Amino acid sequence: MQNDPVIARSASQVGLDRLSSLIDRHATGFGTPTVVDHQLLVSVNEQAAAEDLRYVPMVCFVARGAKSLLVNDETLMVSRGEMFVGVIDAAVSAAFEAPYRAVTLILDERILANLIVELNEDGRSGHPVDRVFATAIMDERLLDAVSRWVQLNDEPAHAATLSRRVEDEILYRVLIGPLGGSLTRAMAPGHIATVRLATAYLAKKIAHKVSLAELAAVAHCSPSALAKQFRLATGTSPMRFHKQLKLQRARQLLATGSYTAASTASAVGYVSASQFSRDYRQRYGVPPLQHARAL
Structure with a gap:
């Protein structure tokens, strides 16, 4: 029996609402660092003029709202339920559709490289692509992993031990998904x-x-x-x-x-x-x- 797309879409919205609530609980402003390694929470409540931002290699997961990025004269839109991968340092201009909630994973080259080696050994790596900035829809398993990663802020005493394990899962799911090739190509x-x-x-x-x-x-x-x-x-x-x-x-x-x-x-x-x-x-x-x- 095939999955009902209405049910699947509803489940995804519930997951995004949960992630947005978790970000609200722990974000104190734009680009909030947390007790979890490599994690930044982004909360924007009002429409504003486009901002100049410095982007480092990252994966950004959008739980609410949207953002428009101008990168080297190319415009990218990242909306609720989508993720953005950037694999280079860059100056960008970002405009946010408020209220905006997102969580950013700052890429650790060593962790990423080790996961790519494991995937290559198992023959599961994605096809390399030539994009340094790309977007795609999050699936529900990835969304669940990202939510659990943010929820670690509720348990600061355990965050250091558990965060690396959840981060590995998030990166693994990104690597086997539509944007995995971007990360693979960046390291190869x-x-x-x-x-x-x-x-x-x-x-x-x-x-x-x-x-x-x-x-x-x-x-x-x-x-x-x-x-x-x-x-x-x-x-x-x-x-x-x-x-x-x-x-x-x-x-x-x-x-x-x-x-x-x-x-x-x-x-x-x-x-x-x-x-x-x-x-x-x-x-x-x-x-x-x-x-x-x-x-």
Whole structure:
């Protein structure tokens, strides 16, 4: 007898409501760290203008609402009941449909690599794909595992011991699902892994000038190969990607009220304050100090 889709859909909604309630119980704001390793809870209650965010490799599970992500001129929508996988460091612009509730699993490379090895040995790994950002629907078993992971905040004395076991289950279920190929490809030798090394290096060098040759050496490939692979994976060039990271960091510094345009330019590695102002205006539509006053 086939499953009734109405019943299946109803069960999924109940699970999402449960996860949303758990997030409400433990989230204290946007991006709340918890006693559970690698876990962040996200709670947004009011509509607001799009925010600049720094994303690290992660899996995000949306329990309520939706978010729209602008990544390198590509827009992704992630809605209730869906998950988002990002396998590189990136500057994104995010707009939230409130009320929004989500839980984020920050990827641990060692844990992920060990699980991929086990799946490969068993012949259960997904087909590698060439996407560094992707979305898919959560199934009920994955949703249940994520809910149990968040619920560990109710038992802080046991969270350290149990969280790794539940995290393994979550990653396992992601790896055997539609987004498993994205994670597998990020860890395996190939151009996605190369790009992941490059973006991580650029994120660490926001205040520095990085040449394509230097970046290629870090990524263990030729400059021409890196440029091609980077654009294929991200839709942009390494230098433009680096500039986006710099400008996002500049906006954060200006928002503190402690930086002038010139000091901000210097802090993010610009030699020319006028070039910084031009680039900032091009990205955000206003000059740096005007934006600082508006934030």
